Amino acid sequence: MSLLVAVMLATTAGCSFSLGTEDPPSSEAGSNTMGESGPGAEEASMNPQALDDSVVFLMTTVSGYVLFPGGENGEYVWSDEVTAVSSCTGWMAGEGGEIMTAGHCVDQDEGRSALIGTFLSDFDVTAEEVADAEINWSVEGLKDGSDIEVVVVAKQPNIDGATINDWEPVQIVDVMPFEQGDLALLRANGLRADSQPPVMTVADEDPQTGDSVTSIGFPGAIADVSNTMSIQNPSFKTGTVSSRQVSPRGVAGYEINADISSGMSGGPTVNEAGQVVGVNSYTIRGESQAFNFITTTADLRRFLDRNGVD
Template sequence: MIRVLAVGAAIALAAGAPASPEERAAAITRPAVVSVEVDWHGWVRDPGTGEVFGGPSGYTATTRCSGVVVAEDGYVVTAGHCVDAGPAGGGGALVDLALAELAGYGRVGDETKARAQLATVAVVEGASAGTPVRRDVRVARIVGTSSPELDVAPATVVDLLPPGEGDVALLRIPREQLAAVEVTTEDALPAGTPVLAVGFPAAVGDATDPGTEPTSKNGQISARRAVSGTPHYEISAAAAPGMSGGPVVDMAGRVIGLVSAAPRGETQPFNLVTASSSIWKALRGHPVRAVPSANDRNFVAGLDRYYDGDYPEAVEYFDAVLAATPAHRQAAEYRRLAAEHGDGGPDVVLLLIIGCATLGVGTAVAGTVLWRRRRIADLPTPPHGLALGVHHD
């Protein structure tokens, strides 16, 4: 499903200014960040008393998280609890609705104690005893250039590591040629390493639209931790609710992990991040080619040229990206800025790229542009990229 967005603010770009490491890392990451929304439907049963809460129609809850594309053919990773029916995920959301209903009837004294008790003993299930709750997962991403649109796709849960086993979920959506980011194989980065947490805070999503622009929060690794034996990082970046499952990246724009949890009652910026080794664990055994595509490498190369002040060459790289994916919002915006700041050629090239792909006309022009894309894709890969053909088992 695609619907048009009314975008109230332009992409935050420092046109022509020297890029800070954080700005560059955010620019690399943002095209691949998505919003993950899950609808849950079920009932809550107290096995001690046999009482079933939810009435004839049951409870319906919607939860929101963030995620990131790791392979261009539709593979997305997010936090496992975002799609898990356990207490930290959909089950907890349904239990909260049951508690609110019981509180309305005057059956709850201390809500905190009641929730802890009910969450421990309650069984969250479908319409029949022992059946699972219904779970519908959607992934939303922003597409389009002159008229940005929100593309919402149904998602399949391919693999799930619940909290305590890594807290990672692998999703797939029926989309191709997506912008993706590199996942590092390092999971023992030292304290003090600067990082960015990127995602869609729930409060911002409620006020505007969850797909308009992801938020970036900078911080650093405070310590390495183990949660139920799985490697995590403690970071100082202030990730907000709704950013769970969003990527945490280093200054090269590589994913070092996913936002997992914020300890309850903590007043200072403090979040746990599941390390990249758990992401690779979720990918293992599935046909996921989690390496940057030629298109991703062209985009990063364009950013490098743009921030180096080589605007004409930056335009060529962004043209290559747009020839392959005309709806790449960030490539179009950086292409425009590069053309304005240097001898990058008129924007008619950009219009021809978008027009040919959208309307299916201008075969000769389209062929020229695609030939140009293939040529540019063969240019040297940026130092931080991966060569084609590299894969992880």
């Protein structure tokens, strides 16, 4: 029997563990440059340089304490301060500094799991023990009894056209958790109009099975979590849409064969015209191959609409 594990594609420093699992979805038949959307748009060709300018590197930090069974008689005690740092990808979605990414990149529940996982990375534990801890242990923020706080900053690599050259704090505006669709909207309120990266265009329609797509993001682990870290250039991974899938919870998504890897979560997947057709979400890792998934264009459009982002 093959083992299928859904891995959300954030990269977390200091630990190596799955942020969550998902039952394999069931099959369903069916199936930016910032290119213009609408009739004739597909005739445009993708411009990687223009897309580079719209993609941002996101670093998320969660700090707090973990209540774990570490007393002499197995009683629960509070740990020393723990900090979990992870990276994801985002892309400019609105003229007001709005940035789209994956929900699990900034969701508080995922931050809780990352905090526990980072704490356990100092111990020799199994994946089952990590999963049990995520269910049964408690965490709190830096203030006594407070919730943990997810802090996000954005920056772009040192490439021509980059405008976010220093770490920019971003606000978490809206989060759709992984199980409900895996989307999040952030806002960089401190950007000047002349320093905002160009906005990417979202396609009018969902892709069809067999369509060529390119997934964009920042793969790889964080080697240095200091603010002087060097950010690599985004990677472009090309493939096709394999199928439309629906999860056991009723959430639609697209399986693609582009090689998405850790850290690319939240990045855009674009069509041949450079228009966004979905947000990089997760991978199901089997014994012999990985199955990569993105959100649907329709869900992305609805999410942006409910937040007033054109």
